Amino acid sequence: MKTIHWKRPVLVAGISLCLSAGLIGCSSDSDSDSGGGSGNGLPALSDSQINAPDGALSARIQTTTGSVPHITADNLESAAFGSGYVQARDNVCLIADSIIRARGERAMFYGPGPDVAAALPVGINIVTDFSYKALGLLEKAQAEFDEISAPSQAMLRGFAAGYNKYVDETAPADLPAKCNQAPWVRPISAEDVYAYYQLVALYASGDNFVQGPLFAAVPPGTSPAPTMAMPAASASANPAEANRLAASVARLTPQALGLKTNYNDRGMGSNGWGIGSELTENGKGALLANPHFPYTGNRRLYQMQITVPGVYDVNGAGLIGVVIPLIGFNENIAWTHTVSTAQHFTLYDLTLKSGDNLTYIKDGEEKPITQKTISIQVNVGGGQTATFERDFYYSEHGPMLAGNVINGNLPAWGNTFAGRPTAFTYRDANADTARLVVDQWLNMGRARNVDQFQQPFESCGSVLWVNTMYADDSGQAFYIDGTSVPNLSGGALQAFQARANTNPVVGGLFANGVTLLDGSRGLNDWVEGDCGGRIAYDGMPKLERRDYVQNSNDSYWATNPDAFLTGFSPLFGPTESILSPRTRMGLAMLENPTDTGLSTVAPAGSDGKFTGEEIIKALYSNRAYYAETLLDELLTRCDAAGTTPIATDDSSSRSVAEGCTALANWDGIYDVDSRGAHVFRVFIGDYDPAFPSEFSVAFDPTNPATTPSTPNEAPADVAQDPMLASLARGLNRLDQVNIAYDARLGDVQRQQQSAGTPPGGTPAPSGSPIEWHGNQNLEGGFNIVRPDTGRVEDGTRYPRVAPAGTIPNTGSLSSADNEGWRIAYGTSWHFGLSFTDEGPQGYGLISYGQSDDPSSANFQDQDLRYSAKNYRKLLYTQADITDDEALQVETIEASVAAETEDEAE
Numbered sequence: 001m002k003t004i005h006w007k008r009p010v011l012v013a014g015i016s017l018c019l020s021a022g023l024i025g026c027s028s029d030s031d032s033d034s035g036g037g038s039g040n041g042l043p044a045l046s047d048s049q050i051n052a053p054d055g056a057l058s059a060r061i062q063t064t065t066g067s068v069p070h071i072t073a074d075n076l077e078s079a080a081f082g083s084g085y086v087q088a089r090d091n092v093c094l095i096a097d098s099i100i101r102a103r104g105e106r107a108m109f110y111g112p113g114p115d116v117a118a119a120l121p122v123g124i125n126i127v128t129d130f131s132y133k134a135l136g137l138l139e140k141a142q143a144e145f146d147e148i149s150a151p152s153q154a155m156l157r158g159f160a161a162g163y164n165k166y167v168d169e170t171a172p173a174d175l176p177a178k179c180n181q182a183p184w185v186r187p188i189s190a191e192d193v194y195a196y197y198q199l200v201a202l203y204a205s206g207d208n209f210v211q212g213p214l215f216a217a218v219p220p221g222t223s224p225a226p227t228m229a230m231p232a233a234s235a236s237a238n239p240a241e242a243n244r245l246a247a248s249v250a251r252l253t254p255q256a257l258g259l260k261t262n263y264n265d266r267g268m269g270s271n272g273w274g275i276g277s278e279l280t281e282n283g284k285g286a287l288l289a290n291p292h293f294p295y296t297g298n299r300r301l302y303q304m305q306i307t308v309p310g311v312y313d314v315n316g317a318g319l320i321g322v323v324i325p326l327i328g329f330n331e332n333i334a335w336t337h338t339v340s341t342a343q344h345f346t347l348y349d350l351t352l353k354s355g356d357n358l359t360y361i362k363d364g365e366e367k368p369i370t371q372k373t374i375s376i377q378v379n380v381g382g383g384q385t386a387t388f389e390r391d392f393y394y395s396e397h398g399p400m401l402a403g404n405v406i407n408g409n410l411p412a413w414g415n416t417f418a419g420r421p422t423a424f425t426y427r428d429a430n431a432d433t434a435r436l437v438v439d440q441w442l443n444m445g446r447a448r449n450v451d452q453f454q455q456p457f458e459s460c461g462s463v464l465w466v467n468t469m470y471a472d473d474s475g476q477a478f479y480i481d482g483t484s485v486p487n488l489s490g491g492a493l494q495a496f497q498a499r500a501n502t503n504p505v506v507g508g509l510f511a512n513g514v515t516l517l518d519g520s521r522g523l524n525d526w527v528e529g530d531c532g533g534r535i536a537y538d539g540m541p542k543l544e545r546r547d548y549v550q551n552s553n554d555s556y557w558a559t560n561p562d563a564f565l566t567g568f569s570p571l572f573g574p575t576e577s578i579l580s581p582r583t584r585m586g587l588a589m590l591e592n593p594t595d596t597g598l599s600t601v602a603p604a605g606s607d608g609k610f611t612g613e614e615i616i617k618a619l620y621s622n623r624a625y626y627a628e629t630l631l632d633e634l635l636t637r638c639d640a641a642g643t644t645p646i647a648t649d650d651s652s653s654r655s656v657a658e659g660c661t662a663l664a665n666w667d668g669i670y671d672v673d674s675r676g677a678h679v680f681r682v683f684i685g686d687y688d689p690a691f692p693s694e695f696s697v698a699f700d701p702t703n704p705a706t707t708p709s710t711p712n713e714a715p716a717d718v719a720q721d722p723m724l725a726s727l728a729r730g731l732n733r734l735d736q737v738n739i740a741y742d743a744r745l746g747d748v749q750r751q752q753q754s755a756g757t758p759p760g761g762t763p764a765p766s767g768s769p770i771e772w773h774g775n776q777n778l779e780g781g782f783n784i785v786r787p788d789t790g791r792v793e794d795g796t797r798y799p800r801v802a803p804a805g806t807i808p809n810t811g812s813l814s815s816a817d818n819e820g821w822r823i824a825y826g827t828s829w830h831f832g833l834s835f836t837d838e839g840p841q842g843y844g845l846i847s848y849g850q851s852d853d854p855s856s857a858n859f860q861d862q863d864l865r866y867s868a869k870n871y872r873k874l875l876y877t878q879a880d881i882t883d884d885e886a887l888q889v890e891t892i893e894a895s896v897a898a899e900t901e902d903e904a905e
Contacts, residue, residue: 041452041455042443042446042447042452042455045076045151045311047150048074048075049075049076049308049310049311050075050076050077050150050151050154051075051076051077051150051154052075052077052078052081052154052158052896053075055895055896056893056895056896057077057078057081057158057161057162057893057894057895057896058073058074058078058081058891058892058893059071059072059073059078059079059081059082059085059162059891059892059893060072060073060082060889060890060891061082061085061086061889061890061891061892062881062887062888062889063086063886063887063888063889063890064875064881064884064886064887065872065884065885065886066303066845066846066849066850066858066861066862066865066872067090067849067850067851067856067857067858067861068303068304068305068850068875069082069086069304069305070304070305070307070315070875070881071083071086071304071305071306071307072307072308072309073307073308074308074309075154075308076151076154076155076158076308076311076312076442077154077155077157077158078158079155079158079306079307079308079312080154080155080156080157080158080159080162080323080324081158081159081161081162081165081892081894082162082306082892083158083159083162083304083306083323083324084158084159084160084161084162084163084164084165084166084323085162085163085165085166085892086162086304087159087162087163087302087304087320087321088162088163088165088166088167089166090302090850090851090852090853090856090858091300091302091320091850091851091852091853092163092166092167092170092175092176092179092185093175093176093178093179093182093185093756093798093852093853094297094298094300094320094321094793094796094852095163095298095320095321096179096182096184096185096186097179097184097298097796097797097798098196098199098298098320098321098795098796099188099192099193099195099196099321100184101128101132101196101199101298101795101796102132102137102138102192102195102196102198102199103132103137103138103192103195104128104129104130104132104133104137104138104376105129105184105376105377106125106128106129106759106797107123107125107126107129107376107377107378107379108129108376108377108378108379108385109182109183109184109379109759110125110379110759110760110797111123111125111378111379111380111381111760112124112125112126112378112379113125113126113759113760113797116211116212116257117256117257117258118256119252119253119256119257120212120215120216120252120256120257122215122225123378124211124797125378125797126226126376126378126388127210127211127212127215128210128211129376130214130215130226130374130376130390130392131209131210131211131214131215132199132210133374133376134214134372134374134392134399135198135202135206135210135214135399137195137196137198137199138191138192138195140195140198140434141191141192141194141195141197141198141434142191142195144194144435145190145191145194147435148194148435148438149435149438149439151438151439151442152435152437152438152439153190155323155324155438155442156190156191156193156194156323156438157190157896158323159190159193159323160187160188160189160190160192160193161894161896162892162894163187163188164187164188165892165894167185167186167187168187172185176756176852176853176854176855176856177755177756177757177758177853177854177855178756178757178758178798178852178853179756179758180756180758182758193321193323194434196321197322197434197437198434200319200321200322200434200437200464201430201431201433201434201437201464202428202430202431203266203268203464203465204266204339204340204344204430204464204465205344205345205428205429205430205431205465206345206426206428206430206431208260208263209399209401209406209426211257211259212252212254212257212259212402212405213259213401213402213405213406214392214399214401214402215402216252216402216405217392217393217399217400217401217402217413217423217424218391218393218402218413219357219358219393219413219414219423220357220412220413220414222391224390225390226376226388226389226390227388227389227390228386228387228388229375229387229388229389230386230387231386231387232380232382232384232385232386252402252404252405253404253405253408254405254406254407254408255408257405259405259406261406261407261408261512262512262513263343263512263513263514264341264512264513265513266339266465267294268291268292268293268294268299268339269291269292269338269339269552269553269777269784270290270291270292270293270336270337270338270339270466270551270552270553271288271290271292271338271550271551271552271582271586271619271782271784272287272288272289272290272336272337272338272467272469272550272551272552273286273287273288273469273548273549273550273586273590273615274287274335274336274469274470274471274477274478274479274545274548274549274550275287275288275471275477275547275548275590275610275615276471276475276476276477276545276546276547276548277474277475277476277546278475278546278547279547279548279590279593279604279608279609279610280475280609280610280611280834281607281609281610281611281834282834282835282836282837283475284472284473284474284475284834284835284836285334285471285472285473285474285475285476285477285834285835286471286610286611286612286615286832286833286834286835287329287334287335287336287469287470287471287612287615287831287832287833287834288336288615288616288618288619288831288832289327289334289336289829289830289831289832289833289844290336290619290783290827290830291327291336291337291338291827291828291829291830292784292825292826292827292828293825293826293828294788294793294794294795294824294825295751295753295788295823295824295825295826295828295847295848296753296754296788296793296794296796296798296800296824296852297792297793297794297795297796297798298319298320298321298793298794298795298796299319299794299795300319300320300828300848300852301317301318301319301320301327301828301829301846302317302318302319302320302846302850303315303316303317303325303829303846303850304316304317304318304325305325305875305876306324306325311446312330312442312445312446313330313331314328314329314330314445315328315329315330315842315874315875315876316328316329316445317829317846318441322437323438324438324441324442324445325441325445326441327829328445329833329840329842329876330445330446330447330448330840331448331473331839331840331876332447332448332449332472332473332835333447333448333449333450333453333470333471333472333473334470334471334472334833334835334840334842335444335453335468335469335470335471336468336469337463337466337467337468337469338466338467338469338551338552338553339465339466339467339553340465340466340467340481340483340556340572340573341553341554341555341556341572341573341574342465342481342483342485342571342572342573343485343486343513343514343515343571344428344429344430344464344465344483344484344485344486345426345427345428345429345430345486346426346427346486346488346515346516346517346524346526347401347406347424347425347426347509347514347515347516347517348395348397348424348425348426348427348516348517348518348519348524349403349417349418349422349423349424349516349517349518349519350362350367350369350395350422350423350424350425350519350520351420351421351422351519351520352414352420352421352422352423353366354421357369357413357414357421357423358371358393360395360423360519360520361520362519362520362521362522363520363521363522367395367396369393369394369395369400369423370393370394370395371391371392371393371394372391372392372393372394373389373390373391374389374390374391374392375387375388375389376388376389394425395425395519397425397426397427397519398425398426398427398428398431399425399426400413400423400424400425401424401425401426402424403417403422403423403424406424406514407505407509407512407514409505409508409509410424410505417505418503418518420520425519427486427526427533429484429485429486429533429534430462430464430465430484432532433462433464433484433534436460436461436462437464439456439461440456440461440462440463443455443456443461444456449472449474449476450470450472450474450476450478450544453470453472453478454478454480454537457480457482457537457540458537459537460530460531460532460534460536460537461482462482462483462484462534463482463483464483464484465483465484466483467479467480467481467482467483467551467556468480468481468482469549469550469551470549471833471835472835473835473840475546476544476546477544477545477546477547477548477549478542478543478544478545478549479541479542479543479545479549479550479551479556479559479560480540480541480542480543481540481541481542481556481572481573482537482540482542484534485534485535485540485569485571485572486515486526486533486534486535486571487526487527487528487529487531487533487534487535487536487539487569488517488524488526488527488569488571489523489527491523492517492523492524492525493569493570495518495521495523495524496515496517496524497570499518515571535569539568539569540568540572541556541557541559541565541568541572542565543559543560543563543565545560545563547560547562548560548590550583550586550587550590551583552580552582552583552586552782553580553582553583554573554577554579554580554583555572555573555574555575555577556568556572556573557573557574557575557576557577558579558583558587558704558705561587561703561704561705576701576704577701578690578692578699578704578708579704579705580777580780581624581625581626581689581690581777581779581780582625582777582780582781582782582784584625584704584705584706584780585623585624585625585628585780585781585782586782587705588623588625588628588705589603589618589623589782590603591705593605593608593609593610594606594607594608596621597621597623597628597668598623598627598628598631598667598668598669599621599622599623599668599669600621601617601618601620601621603615603618603621604618610834611832611834611841612831612832612833612834612841612842612843613832613834613841613843614832615832615833615834615843616830616831616832616843616844616871617832618832619782619783619827619830619832620773620783620869620871621669621783622669622670622671622674622773622774622775622781622782622783623668623669623781623782624668624669624670624680624775624779624780624781624782625779625780625781625782626680626684626689626779626780627668627669627680627779627780628668628780629709629780630684630689630711630723631663631666631668631680633711633723634663634683634723634724634727635660635663635664637714637718637721637723637724638656638657638660638663638664638724638727639660640714640718641655641656641657641660641718641721641724642657643655643657644718644719645719646718646719646721646724646725646727646728647719647720647725647728648725648728648729648732649725649729653719653728654728654731654732656724656727656728656731658731658741659679659683659727659728659730659731659741660727661741661742662675662676662679662741662742663676663679663680663683665742666679666680670745670749670773670774670775670779670781670783671745671773672744672745672746672749672771672772672773672867673744673745673746674744674745675742675743675744675745676741676742677745677775678734678739678743678745678748678749678820678821679727679730679731679734679741680779681730681775681776681778681779681810681811682729682730682731682733682734682809682810682811682813683723683726683727683730684726684778684779685730685778685779685809685810685811686726686727686729686730686809687722687723687726687727688778688809689711692708694708694711694712694722695708695709695710695711695712696710696711696712696713697709697710711723729809730809730810733807733809733810733813734813736807736815737807737813737814737815737816737817737818737819737820738817738818739813739818739820744771745771745773746771746772746773746867747771747820748818748820748821749771749772749773749774749785749820749821749823750769750770750771750772750820750821750822750823751769751770751772751785751822751823751824751863751867752765752766752767752768752769752770752801752822753765753766753767753848753854753859753860753863754766754793754799754800754801754854755854756798756852756853756854756855757798757799758798759792759796759797759798759799760797760799761799762799763791763799763800763801763802764801765801766854766859766860767854767860770860770863770864770867771867772785772823772866772867773785773866773867773869774823774826774827776811778811779811783826783827784826784827785823785825785826785827786811786812786821786823786825786826787802787803787806787811787812787814787821787822787823787824787825788800788802788822788824788825789802789803789806789812790802800824801822802822802824803815803816803819803822804816826847827847827866828846828847828848829844829845829846829847830844830845830846830847831843831844831845831871831874832844833874839876839877840876841873842873842874842876843871843872843873843874844871844872844874845862845865845866845871845872846862847862847863847866848860848862848863849861849862849863850862
């Protein structure tokens with residue numbers, strides 16, 4: 001058995017270091033001191049509850065239907081050992097890739113990779129490796145590891161040991177196809193895992209800049225091309241390529257690189273409900289968890305239950321590679337998350353000193369832009385690697401960025417902005433929050449009531465970039481945007497508002513999720529306060545209710561329209577703003593729980609009081625807000641048009657009669673057997689009623705759930721009707737790919753995963769397409785699904801099958817003949833749960849399987865269940881686990897040798 005070396009937390013006079021704001025608690029390492037908490041707080045943990053005694057790791061794993069592991073251990077380190085083992089068993093390739101991504105080592109194993117774009121002729125792996133190293137993910141993890149809390153250290157060590165046990169016991173030839181015989185599947189350290197958490201923390205901030213803005217940030221006259229510091233025998237530098245790269249950087253735009261310019265689009269979404277005693281059958285709480293994440297790659301979710309008796313007992317799911325469930329429940333509480341509208345970084349334009357591009361002026365004083373040389377290894381073929389290096393640049397706030405690569409209205413380094421020579425930099429509110437990940441979710445999962453649940457937030461905790469909805473067995477519902485948000489003073493906010501009002505670029509950036517501050521004024525520095533420059537608990541939007549709290553990725557403002565939230569930093573998101581149709585669909589179900597809409601499903605049954613099973617059925621009802629508010633009007637106009645040719649934009653016209661017939665026969669929802677649903681999709685994709693000018697009833701901030709509404713009156717000339725024109729153009733788009741108007745949704749909306757292919761390989765589909773129910777944001781759907789046009793699995797370099805092209809204004813309809821919508825994103829780990837006298841009762845699925853290995857029996861088992869709306873009961877009690885017909889039980893063990901301080905040095 002392999003010996004894994006690690007450093008135990010230093011013990012001082014028998015007391016373990018306490019580095020988590022008192023939430024874990026300092027205690028003796030004696031087994032007898034299992035508590036130490038007082039009042040309504042979380043009890044302290046002893047050393048024996050945290051660490052495996054003498055490094056002897058042991059976890060009991062009970063695996064139930066769907067390959068859901070229920071891990072039981074005597075201490076947190078051993079529980080994490082079980083978590084690392086089962087996650088590696090099901091998803092070793094994803095975890096291995098995540099680790100080398102965080103370490104900045106993809107180019108070392110995969111080679112340079114394809115060019116980022118024609119405008120940036122350098123391999124994507126080189127660009128991202130340099131960028132992640134410039135962010136210091138691994139460097140920070142190694143430097144800070146001994147400073148994080150004892151439970152965090154123990155769980156990171158345990159996870160790495162579990163992963164390593166699986167890797168040690170699995171022959172390279174027996175690994176899944178995408179990493180079969182791969183050299184990047186190798187033992188990892190606790191610091192490696194921590195480095196990956198540094199990356200996860202930056203998903204809504206710094207990770208946006210690794211595919212161009214960081215790499216291209218060089219002073220005028222400086223080439224961004226790396227130089228070969230230590231060439232391999234067969235490698236040689238290419239000055240021509242370096243010159244071509246230098247020339248291209250001056251012309252870079254976000255569009256040329258395929259980068260987003262709207263930073264409000266996080267590439268992730270979710271719905272969440274916390275339902276209180278007033279809206280449940282038994283007066284206890286209930287919850288809807290419904291994240292919308294990619295179906296492939298390292299943002300897949302993985303379900304597991306972790307139990308350490310007397311300490312922690314949570315069934316839930318987390319991102320693959322994260323040791324602990326992030327969305328889940330215990331005996332008394334349940335919680336879920338949705339991606340927040342809050343901003344997690346601020347951009348600064350620095351005023352450069354005249355004639356000096358590496359010095360900026362702040363409050364009249366000169367400040368240096370520092371340089372750091374960073375190197376990476378690149379596989380140059382023939383089994384050889386070469387070392388490449390280059391300088392990256394930093395201000396007091398953080399790394400320098402190429403403004404012109406962030407937004408086309410910003411200049412390149414050294415050019416003029418706001419009347420002065422400028423360079424751009426940023427500060428990231430999640431740059432130092434990875435150390436909180438384990439403690440935050442561990443303490444949330446240990447809570448037994450809302451007061452305990454709030455404690456991690458009160459102690460400067462962070463849930464990174466997600467809102468939180470909560471419900472408990474007392475019938476309390478709670479919402480908080482507990483994300484990491486820059487703490488700007490009132491003076492800074494006033495100055496920024498004035499700037500945004502007078503500078504259209506600054507105002508436009510803010511509308512698209514970027515706060516650009518004047519870096520020449522110290523006024524705009526963050527207020528450090530108690531939480532390291534982040535807004536503390538008292539300044540976070542939050543709400544406790546006994547009816548409901550909800551969020552569907554709109555801002556905190558309308559968490560419950562009976563209790564609007566206002567008065568918080570504008571960086572948390574807008575107020576008195578139009579809600580998305582998805583939010584309005586969710587509010588319609590909560591506010592009218594017996595109304596079926598166009599479906600046959602009353603959200604809370606005939607009594608209007610929710611149970612967990614009714615919640616999952618409400619999600620699966622596949623209602624769409626715009627279908628319920630616009631379809632009747634559209635059909636009325638169809639009747640008026642008859643066979644009259646309707647004008648389109650291209651100076652042509654056509655009848656919409658056949659499309660109208662399909663819509664008249666449509667059941668109004670998005671089930672696999674629904675016929676005509678796709679016709680409404682292509683209509684609404686063109687009509688796009690998100691623009692208030694389409695409606696005669698204006699937005700009313702006192703009634704955001706139903707306004708704006710009501711299409712403008714139809715014109716006298718039916719041939720010029722804008723609604724019918726949108727329908728005509730949508731039908732033309734269906735004709736373009738030979739899709740029948742009366743087709744079943746399941747025939748044109750399908751999910752098909754990809755076969756395992758190593759980086760650089762040719763993707764191939766796996767199995768047969770699976771009919772997929774659900775709808776899209778554009779139609780006001782709630783059970784969200786949509787295609788993914790990415791050529792690699794999300795966040796990885798593993799190839800995936802994607803549409804060769806898509807047709808605009810259709811919700812990413814494939815341009816291939818009769819292919820339809822290839823779904824690869826949306827409803828993933830989802831459940832409805834209610835608390836009962838017998839404990840929590842949850843029902844749901846992970847929409848894809850637990851494993852990303854096509855050869856696994858658990859690769860698409862839950863895909864098929866989702867397609868058939870065949871949700872599972874979520875097993876929690878030992879009695880339910882024991883009764884599961886698919887139960888398999890094993891105990892895994894490992895011995896970990898502790899290093900002394902002298903040996904570690």
